[in-house]
Amino acid sequence: MDVVLQILYIIVPAGLIAATPLMLTAMGGLFSERSGVVNIGLEGLMVMGAFGGIVGTLMFESFGFGALSPWMGILFAVLISAIFALFHAVASISFRADQIVSGVALNFLALGLTVFIVREIFDRGQTDTINTRIFRTNVPLLSDIPVIGDLFFSRIYVTSYIALFIIAVVWYVVFKTPFGLRLRAVGEHPMAADTMGIKVQRMRYIGVMLSGAFAGAGGSVYAVTIAGNFASGTIVGQGFMALAALIFGKWTPFGAMGAAIFFGFAMALSTSAQQLPGLQNIPQVFFLILPYVLTILALAGFVGKAEPPKALNQPYTKGSR
Amino acid sequence: MSDMIRGRLMNILIPxxxxxxxxxxxxxxxxxxxxxxxxxxxxxxxxxxxxxxxFGETLMRMTPLIFSGLAVAFAFRTGLLNIGVEGQLIVGWFTSVFVGLIIDVPMIIHLPLAIAAGALAGALWGFVPGILKAKFEVHEVIVTIMMNYIAMHVVNSIIRGQLLESGQRTGFINPSASLESQFLSELTQFSRLHWGFFIAIGACIVMWFILWKTKRGFELRSVGYNKNASLYAGMNVKGNIVASMSISGAFAGVGGAMVGLGTYQYANILPSFTNIGFDGIAVALLGASTSLGIFLAAFLFGGLQQGANMMQAGAGVAPELVEIIIALIIFFVASGYIIRWALGRMFSKKEEK
Incomplete structure (x- = not known):
């Protein structure tokens, strides 16, 4: 029993930490897709977020903000990613570009633009490492609870708890406020929403910009907690995994959260399964591909059918039938 | 100006x-x-x-881009968006190298066999999203994205576990499976240009032939235009969807074989995607899903990627500028609606005068 607990003490915090950027980014995807705009560009928005998080932190460090710098860096990243998402919004909402193609372009553009700027500023392919990282902490009092304290409240980043709180807020906003109702209406049946006086295009712009903000938060949290610097290889696939979490979670906040945590555990297991009794015989590749295989199965209806918002991937033209 | 000529003109003007x-x-x-x-x-x-x-290196770079462009375009003609070209290319690359490594037969058998193995692997990787789309109506975009990661992780783990020779790669393939061309290489000051370039030109013709000169091609395009009408006309829509994704995957797989048997002669552990598959989306879009257009677009992107090195060395511009330009080309081509609208206004004003 002790051995199992020792394992869990390693795996559970590691899984939660890996899941945090995914959860935040999946919330971004939720706002965009609930408004009817597919967002394959989450990956690129996360890249922009990671870039903004690191560059912002370095900037605020040099201004003398000290330990506050990474938090300011995250805010900076949220801001520039929301603005960057406008590319996707303008192309896919106003210019009626194919939303998927526009998202693919966004991914290219984010990587090209950020690495280009990094090269111009730092004269090499990666940034300096930030000095004031957000470190793992124990939660006072709660971490003293036997077993549970060690599992959930020790050696973990504060950002993970904040992310969980944010998800609750997102759920409330999307399902319990007039704004959320309008957002979902626009994604399900834009013409009906338009008839009721909701500004479809504006709601979609808000949805896409929020997706930028949240994906920016996800990317920057990854950068200032786990990575510590930014290069072209900082974000590789987390954005797509967040998209997978969103789909696996059936486009709901808590579903996506559960999926993200599950994927986080798979990621944590893939790196530490070799040391664990009973698991070391399972090849690492199974843990690596698990999130993707499960997503495909979920879509095919083997793990409960995942139904996307009805007007997803359809540009809306006023007056069309 | 008749609408038809205007339509043609727009198709060339927008890119x-x-x-x-x-x-x-x-x-x-x-x-x-x-x-x-x-x-x-x-x-x-x-x-x-x-x-x-x-120039030789540019032609070498455009070779797999032609294939990834053809793959995207082929699926697109049937109304499918194959984002999975990247994964199909990776499994094609690996499988062709694998056949090139373990078999030892004369070139006349070995080389076609290795390329066919790449095509088959790619087709299989395309078949899965195709069948899921046809049977369960799962959107192919998400499945293909997931299949990309599965391809990369599975191939990496097989190379790491079984075939690792030196560092991060497999051994070199047997010469009998190689596309290497001493003639083309010497012609271009020892660039890595290989016979695959001509196979790519052949593939452009094959795609044109399948789409425009065969019954299957007619059905594929018909399904792309209007699924319901095709069904009503008695076509097997689901079968065509599966066929389209499989053929598209086969094109991508051969593209991978070009990289494995031609450019590198080995397969290596990929730390991230090759991006050849994703660039194929840009190539197909810019080339308006036509064989000739894809050839020209692949030349443009191959040239951009090759020229990026010189930008760094000769003018001190970071090579990532090229990626930015490629991304913007995709944005602008995809936003063709607004260019069309702007041009339409300009034309109509002139005609009024």
Whole structure:
């Protein structure tokens, strides 16, 4: 029993930490897709977020903000990613570009633009490492609870708890406020929403910009907690995994959260399964591909059918039938 | 001006305008980052046509891009968006190298066998999203994205576990499966240009033939235009969807074989995607899903990627500028609606006068 607990003490915090950027980014995807705009560009928005998080932190460090710098860096990243998402919004909402193609372009553009700027500023392919990282902490009092304290409240980043709180807020906003109702209406049946006086295009712009903000938060949290610097290889696939979490979670906040945590555990297991009794015989590749295989199965209806918002991937033209 | 001619003209004008706007934006970025755009673009061009070596490398780079472009375009003609070209290319690359490594038969059998193995692997990787789309109506985009990661992780783990020779790669393939061409290489100052370039040209013709000269091709395009009408006309819509994704995957798989048997002669552990597959989306879009268009677009993107090195060396511009330009070309081509609208206004004003 002790051995199992020792394992869990390693795996559970590691899984939660890996899941945090995914959860935040999946919330971004939720706002965009609930408004009817597919967002394959989450990956690129996360890249922009990671870039903004690191560059912002370095900037605020040099201004003398000290330990506050990474938090300011995250805010900076949220801001520039929301603005960057406008590319996707303008192309896919106003210019009626194919939303998927526009998202693919966004991914290219984010990587090209950020690495280009990094090269111009730092004269090499990666940034300096930030000095004031957000470190793992124990939660006072709660971490003293036997077993549970060690599992959930020790050696973990504060950002993970904040992310969980944010998800609750997102759920409330999307399902319990007039704004959320309008957002979902626009994604399900834009013409009906338009008839009721909701500004479809504006709601979609808000949805896409929020997706930028949240994906920016996800990317920057990854950068200032786990990575510590930014290069072209900082974000590789987390954005797509967040998209997978969103789909696996059936486009709901808590579903996506559960999926993200599950994927986080798979990621944590893939790196530490070799040391664990009973698991070391399972090849690492199974843990690596698990999130993707499960997503495909979920879509095919083997793990409960995942139904996307009805007007997803359809540009809306006023007056069309 | 008749509508038909105008439509044709638009199809050529929109990509050209998109390219122009993207290069213009690239120039603005260079200006803002303290570089000289004229010097930068001069270096880019000399990096493509300056030396025979550069030109050979450009043709080498465009070879897999032609295949990934054809793959995306083929699926697109049937109304499917195959984002999974990247994964199909990776499994094609690996499988062709695997056959090149373990079998030892004369070239006349070995080389076609290795290429066919790549095609088959790619087709299989395309078949899965195809069948899921046909049977369960799962959107192919998400499945293919997931299949990309599965391809990369599975191939990496097989190489790491079974075939690791030195560092991060497998051994070199047997010469009997190699596309290497001493003649083409010497012609271009020992670039890595290989016979695959001509196979790619052949593939352009094959795609044109399948789509426009066979019954299957007619059905595929018909399904792309209108699924319900095709069904009503008695076509097997589901079968065509599966066929389209499989053939598309086969094109991508052969593209991978070109990289494995031609450019590198081995397969290696990939730390991230090759991006050849994703670039294929740009190639197909810019080439308007036609064989000739894809050939020209692949040349443009191959040239951009090759010339990027010279931009760095000759003008001090970070090579990532090229990625920005490619991304912007995709944006502008995809936003063709607004270019069409703007052009339409210009034309109609002229006609009023």
């Amino acid at each position: 050209l305008i998109a390219i122009f706007l993207a290069f213009l934006a690239g120039a603005v970025i260079m200006l803002f980052s303290g570089n000289d755009p004229i010097q930068g673009y001069a270096a880019l061009i000399s990096g493509v046509v300056g030396e025979p070596y550069d």
